Amino acid sequence: MSCRRFSPAIRIALFVLSLPVFGYASSPCPLDTTNPSVTICTPALNDLVQSPVHVVAGTTDSNLVTTMWVYVDNQLAYKVNASTVDTTVSMPVGHHAISISAIDSTKTIFRKNVPVVMQPPCALNPANQTVTLCSMVSGAVVSLPFHVVAAATDSNPVTSMKLLIDGVNVVNIPNSAILDQYVSNVSLGAHSLTIQAQDSTGTIFNNQSSITVTAASNGLSKLHHIVFFLQENRSFDSYFGVLGQYKASLGLPNDVDGLDPNTSLMTSQGQPVQPYHYRTVCTEGLSVGWGFSHQDVDYGKMDGFVKSAGVAFNSTIDPYGTRAMGYYDQSDFPYYYTAAARFATSDRFFSPILTRTIPNRMYLFTGTSFGNISPVSPPSGGFTQPTIFDHLDQAGVSWRYYYQGALSGAFITQFAIYQSNSNASQSKVVPIANWFTDVKNGTLPAVAFIERADDEHPGNNVQHGAAKVASIANALIKSPSWPDSAFILTYDEGGGLYDHARPAREIKPDSIAPIMPAGTYPGDFNESGFRLPMIVFSPWVRPSFVSHTARDFTSILRLIEDTFHVPSLTLRDANADNMMEFFDFSSTPPLLTPPTLPTQPVNGACDHTLEAAPGF
Incomplete structure (x- = not known):
C-alpha cells in the first residue's frame, strides 16, 4: 500500500539562519535576502489549516539571533532563547494571524505575519472520544x-x-x-x-x-456516451432537502442527508429564520461571490447565508435575505424528485470552489480555475488552459458541445480551443436542436456537454428550467443511444442558498495560488464549494442509489478520462473519484426499461413578492 499525504496538519518549525553572508544553507525553504527578515515557509498565506498548527519559517540576519517568539492573534504562544524553534500551536475554529518575531544581538526586532483559517473538515460527532x-x-x-x-x-x-x-x-x-x-x-x-x-x-x-x-475502468466500456449538463445556482438543501421524505413515501429508504426543519439562521437584525417551502417559482438573486460564500460557511458553522443575502442584494421585497432559507419539494419538481428517487443521486456532490459561476465552470472544463476566484475576461486568443475537449481531441475521442440561446453564451468560446482552431473545434459547437436530431438518429458523440439556457438561476422561473431539462433528458431516454449512455445533471454553484453540509476537503489542482486583490476574504483551493443537487440518468445506474462519498465536478472529468482512456488535466481530477459507485455493470442494465417520469409542470406562481419567509 502507498499513500500520498496532503497536510492534515500544518507544522510550525522555525529555523533561523544567522549568517554573515546571506544564503539558504540548512534553511527550510528559499529565504528572503533582506537583512534582517523572517520567512514563513508554511503555512502559506490564507492557508486552510487544522489544529494543532505547525509553522515552518526561517530568518536571515548578519547578526546572531538570540530569541524567537510565536504569536497567535497577538497572544504569545511560544518563546525560546535560541536561534531555532520547533513547536505546535492549537487554535480554535476561525480566522487567525500568526506572527513570528525575532531579536538579534543588536536588539533589532523583526517579524513576519501570515493569516490562516482553522476549520474542521466536516460536522463532527460531538460525543467525546x-x-x-x-x-x-x-x-x-x-x-x-x-x-x-x-x-x-x-x-x-x-x-x-x-x-x-x-x-x-x-x-x-x-x-x-x-x-x-x-x-x-x-x-x-x-x-x-x-x-x-x-x-x-x-x-x-x-x-x-x-x-x-474497483478497477478504474471496470465495466466503463459499456458506456459509449457520457453527457454532462450544468444548470445554475442551486444548493442541495434548496432543491433536494426533503428528497429523503419523498423517497420514504414511495416505500424507498430515507437515505438522504437532507434539511433539518428546526434549523434557524439569524438575520442581521437578530431575527431567526427557519427553512420554509417557497410560495413562488421565481425569487430574486442572492450573494454568490468568494467573500460572501466564505462568510456563509463561517468556519464550518454554515450560518451566514441569510445575513449575506440581506447585505449583498439590495432587495425591497426581502431586505433581510430570508429567501436564502427557502426550499422546493416534489410538488414543485415532480420530474426531478422522481428521477432522483428512481435513478441515482448523491448528497455529497459539491462545486469545486467556494465562489461564483465562472471559476466553477473553469474547473468543469479544465480541472482548475488557474488562480481565478472571480469572473475574468479571456485574453486575446482565449484562455490557454487545456480543457477536457483538448484532451479528447488528442485521444481521438469524439465530442460535441450543444449550446442553447446565442453562441456568444457558450463558455467554450472563451477558450483557445475554440478561438484558435476554427474548423476542427467550432464545427463541434452546435445549437441544441442538433441534440434532438443526434439522439433520435443514434449519432451522439462519445462525450457531450450541454450549455445552459433556461438555467434555474434565481431571478428565473425554475419550473421552466426544469421543464427544459426534462425535454433534453427525455430525448435521450427514449432514443436508441439510451442503452449505453450516462447523463449527468448538476448545478454550477450553490447560488447563496442555504445548505447545511460543510465544504469538503480537496487537493489543490496545481501550484497556482488564488488571485486575491488586497482586502479579499482569505481562503485557498484546498476546499470545495457548496453541496449541489445532482442526478445520474443511465440504464446502468444502481436504481434509487444515493452516494455519500464527497465529489465535485472533477469526478465527471475522471469518469470521462477513465472511460475513454484520456489523461488527466490537473491533480484535482487525477485524484478525484471516478463515480463507479453509481453504476452496476455486473450483468444487464438494471434500468434498460426506464422508470416512468412525470411531466414537469410550469404553472407555479412566478411572483417575487411571495419570496420572503413567513412573517417577514
Whole structure:
C-alpha cells in the first residue's frame, strides 16, 4: 500500500539562519535576502489549516539571533532563547494571524505575519472520544486513489491519528486530530478501514468501516456516451432537502442527508429564520461571490447565508435575505424528485470552489480555475488552459458541445480551443436542436456537454428550467443511444442558498495560488464549494442509489478520462473519484426499461413578492 499525504496538519518549525553572508544553507525553504527578515515557509498565506498548527519559517540576519517568539492573534504562544524553534500551536475554529518575531544581538526586532483559517473538515460527532469519517460512509465503492478524511472529537489533546487497512497500519499522523490521506495502491476488492485516534491519556478510540475498491475502468466500456449538463445556482438543501421524505413515501429508504426543519439562521437584525417551502417559482438573486460564500460557511458553522443575502442584494421585497432559507419539494419538481428517487443521486456532490459561476465552470472544463476566484475576461486568443475537449481531441475521442440561446453564451468560446482552431473545434459547437436530431438518429458523440439556457438561476422561473431539462433528458431516454449512455445533471454553484453540509476537503489542482486583490476574504483551493443537487440518468445506474462519498465536478472529468482512456488535466481530477459507485455493470442494465417520469409542470406562481419567509 502507498499513500500520498496532503497536510492534515500544518507544522510550525522555525529555523533561523544567522549568517554573515546571506544564503539558504540548512534553511527550510528559499529565504528572503533582506537583512534582517523572517520567512514563513508554511503555512502559506490564507492557508486552510487544522489544529494543532505547525509553522515552518526561517530568518536571515548578519547578526546572531538570540530569541524567537510565536504569536497567535497577538497572544504569545511560544518563546525560546535560541536561534531555532520547533513547536505546535492549537487554535480554535476561525480566522487567525500568526506572527513570528525575532531579536538579534543588536536588539533589532523583526517579524513576519501570515493569516490562516482553522476549520474542521466536516460536522463532527460531538460525543467525546469519537472519530468521524468525513469523506465517505461504510460500504462505499471507490476507485484509486481514494480520499480518506477523518477527525477526532476529544476533550484531551490527540497525540496520533492512524489509518489501518485490513488491520495493517498505513500511516501515523502525530499530534493531530485530523487525518487526510489519498490511498493510491491497494488491491481490488473488499477491505476494512479503521481510523484510530490516541490521546494524551493513552486512550485509544476508532471508527471502523468497509469499502470496496474497483478497477478504474471496470465495466466503463459499456458506456459509449457520457453527457454532462450544468444548470445554475442551486444548493442541495434548496432543491433536494426533503428528497429523503419523498423517497420514504414511495416505500424507498430515507437515505438522504437532507434539511433539518428546526434549523434557524439569524438575520442581521437578530431575527431567526427557519427553512420554509417557497410560495413562488421565481425569487430574486442572492450573494454568490468568494467573500460572501466564505462568510456563509463561517468556519464550518454554515450560518451566514441569510445575513449575506440581506447585505449583498439590495432587495425591497426581502431586505433581510430570508429567501436564502427557502426550499422546493416534489410538488414543485415532480420530474426531478422522481428521477432522483428512481435513478441515482448523491448528497455529497459539491462545486469545486467556494465562489461564483465562472471559476466553477473553469474547473468543469479544465480541472482548475488557474488562480481565478472571480469572473475574468479571456485574453486575446482565449484562455490557454487545456480543457477536457483538448484532451479528447488528442485521444481521438469524439465530442460535441450543444449550446442553447446565442453562441456568444457558450463558455467554450472563451477558450483557445475554440478561438484558435476554427474548423476542427467550432464545427463541434452546435445549437441544441442538433441534440434532438443526434439522439433520435443514434449519432451522439462519445462525450457531450450541454450549455445552459433556461438555467434555474434565481431571478428565473425554475419550473421552466426544469421543464427544459426534462425535454433534453427525455430525448435521450427514449432514443436508441439510451442503452449505453450516462447523463449527468448538476448545478454550477450553490447560488447563496442555504445548505447545511460543510465544504469538503480537496487537493489543490496545481501550484497556482488564488488571485486575491488586497482586502479579499482569505481562503485557498484546498476546499470545495457548496453541496449541489445532482442526478445520474443511465440504464446502468444502481436504481434509487444515493452516494455519500464527497465529489465535485472533477469526478465527471475522471469518469470521462477513465472511460475513454484520456489523461488527466490537473491533480484535482487525477485524484478525484471516478463515480463507479453509481453504476452496476455486473450483468444487464438494471434500468434498460426506464422508470416512468412525470411531466414537469410550469404553472407555479412566478411572483417575487411571495419570496420572503413567513412573517417577514
